[in-house]
Amino acid sequence: MRGRLFAWLLLLSVVTPTWAQDPSADAAVATEATAPDIVDLDVVVVSGAQPGPGMWKVSKGDHVLWILGTLSPLPKRMEWISTDVEKTIAQSQEVIASPTVKLDSDIGVFRSMMLLPSLLRARRNPDGKRLQDVVPAGLYARWQVLKARYIGSDRGIEQWRPVFAAQELYEAAMRKSGLTQDSVVQPVVKKAARRHEVRVVPSEVTIDIKNPKAALKEFSDAALADTDCFAKTMSRIETDLDAMRARANAWAVGDLDALRALPDNDQYIACTRAFTETGLAQKLGISDIRTRVANTWLATAEAAIAKNASTFATLPISQLLKPDGYLARLQAKGYAVEAP
Numbered sequence: 001m002r003g004r005l006f007a008w009l010l011l012l013s014v015v016t017p018t019w020a021q022d023p024s025a026d027a028a029v030a031t032e033a034t035a036p037d038i039v040d041l042d043v044v045v046v047s048g049a050q051p052g053p054g055m056w057k058v059s060k061g062d063h064v065l066w067i068l069g070t071l072s073p074l075p076k077r078m079e080w081i082s083t084d085v086e087k088t089i090a091q092s093q094e095v096i097a098s099p100t101v102k103l104d105s106d107i108g109v110f111r112s113m114m115l116l117p118s119l120l121r122a123r124r125n126p127d128g129k130r131l132q133d134v135v136p137a138g139l140y141a142r143w144q145v146l147k148a149r150y151i152g153s154d155r156g157i158e159q160w161r162p163v164f165a166a167q168e169l170y171e172a173a174m175r176k177s178g179l180t181q182d183s184v185v186q187p188v189v190k191k192a193a194r195r196h197e198v199r200v201v202p203s204e205v206t207i208d209i210k211n212p213k214a215a216l217k218e219f220s221d222a223a224l225a226d227t228d229c230f231a232k233t234m235s236r237i238e239t240d241l242d243a244m245r246a247r248a249n250a251w252a253v254g255d256l257d258a259l260r261a262l263p264d265n266d267q268y269i270a271c272t273r274a275f276t277e278t279g280l281a282q283k284l285g286i287s288d289i290r291t292r293v294a295n296t297w298l299a300t301a302e303a304a305i306a307k308n309a310s311t312f313a314t315l316p317i318s319q320l321l322k323p324d325g326y327l328a329r330l331q332a333k334g335y336a337v338e339a340p
Contacts, residue, residue: 047077050252052185053259054340055088056320058330063305066092067327069317070186071251071259073179073244078252082188089192089312093199094304096313098186099297100204101289122220123164130158131165135227142234143169150176150237162230163274166267173237179248185314198312203300205292207284218280226274232267251317256340260321298329305335 058065066088089095125134132140143165150172151157157165174181193200209215236244243262250258276286297315304311319325331337 046075046249046252049079049081050075051081051254053251053254053256053317055085056327056340057336057338058301058305058327059336059338060305060334063307063309063311065096065301065305065311065313067313067315067320068185069251069320070098070183070314071247071317072183073174073181074184074248075245075252076175076178076180078184080184080188080252082185082192085185085188085312086192088310089189089198090196092310092312093308094311095189095193095198095200096297096300096304096311097200097202097204098314099293100202101293102204102206122216123161124159124220125161126221126223128159131160131162132158135162135230139227139231139234142238143230146173146234146237161224161226163224163226163271166226166230166233166271170233170237170267173241174244177241177245179244189312189314201300201304203297205289205296207286207289209284215280215284219278222278222280224274225277226271229267229271229274232270236267254340256321259317294326294329298326301326301330302333 053069056067056069058067068085125131131143135143146169147154147157150169157168160168171181190200192198247259247262250256250262275281276289301311301313304313315326320327322328327337
C-alpha cells in the first residue's frame with residue numbers, strides 16, 4: 001500500500017505525459033448534446049504473433065539510447081515478438097523505467113489499509129448525489145445508452161463522480177472491443193532485465209502525502225470540474241473505437257506511418273484536469289506534474305547516455321511522434337535521433 005495509497009484515486013497513471021494534446025480540451029461542453037448513433041465496428045483487431053514497432057535510436061558519439069514506443073490499448077489476442085528488444089536489453093548497461101508518479105506516505109501498511117473504506121467513499125459524489133444530479137440531462141442520456149451497452153445494470157456506479165464513472169465505462173468498452181489496457185511490453189522488459197542482470201533506473205516523481213486521512217477527507221468533500229472529462233470519454237467511445245482499433249493494429253504490425261496518420265483524440269487531458277486544478281492538487285504539488293515528470297525523465301536519459309555505451313528505455317509512442325515531444329527536446333540539445 002505504501003506509495004500507492006492515492007494512485008488509483010487521483011488517476012496518476014493519466015497524469016504522466018502519455019497522450020497527444022487534445023486541441024479542443026478547452027472547448028465548452030455542450031449541455032444538451034445529442035448522442036451519436038452507435039454503429040458496429042468495421043476494423044478487425046489483429047491477433048497472433050506480431051512484431052510491434054522498431055526502436056528509436058538516440059545517440060551522442062558512440063553512446064546510444066534505444067527507445068521502444070508503447071501504446072494503450074492494444075489487441076487483446078496479440079502475441080508480441082520481443083526478440084529484438086530482449087537482445088537490446090541484454091547488451092545494455094541500464095534500462096530506464098517508464099516515467100511514473102509515486103505518492104508516498106509514512107503511515108505504514110496497517111494504517112493504509114484502514115483508509116480503504118474512505119478511498120471507496122471518495123469516488124462517490126458528495127452529499128449523496130447521483131450521476132443524473134451532477135451532469136447535464138443530454139450527457140446523462142448518452143451515458144445511459146453507453147452504460148447499457150458496455151456495463152449493464154450496475155446501480156452502484158450511478159453514485160460515482162463523473163470522472164470515475166467515465167473511466168469504468170472506458171475500460172468496459174475496451175474489453176468488449178477486442179482491446180486491452182494491460183501492458184504487453186513492461187512484463188517482458190522487466191523479465192529481460194532481471195535475466196541479464198541489467199540495472200533498472202527509476203524515472204519517477206515522488207509526492208509525499210503527510211496526512212493522507214485529511215487529504216482523503218478534503219477530496220471527498222470537494223466538487224470536481226469533471227463534466228468535460230465525462231463528455232469527452234463518451235465522445236471517444238461513440239466515435240473513436242474504430243480509430244483505436246486501427247492504432248492498435250498499426251502498433252502491432254509496426255506501421256509508424258499509420259500511427260502518424262491516425263489522430264489520437266485523447267480524453268485524458270480533460271480527465272487529468274479534474275484533479276490537477278483542485279485546491280488539494282495545489283497543496284500536494286500535483287498541478288505541474290506533467291512538466292516535472294518530463295524533466296525528470298530527460299535528466300535520467302541524459303545521464304544514462306553519458307555513462308553507458310547502450311541504454312534501453314520505453315516511452316509512450318505519442319511522445320516519440322509529437323513534434324514537441326521528448327525526442328524533439330533531446331534533438332534540440334544536440335543528440336542525434338533516428339526513427340526505426
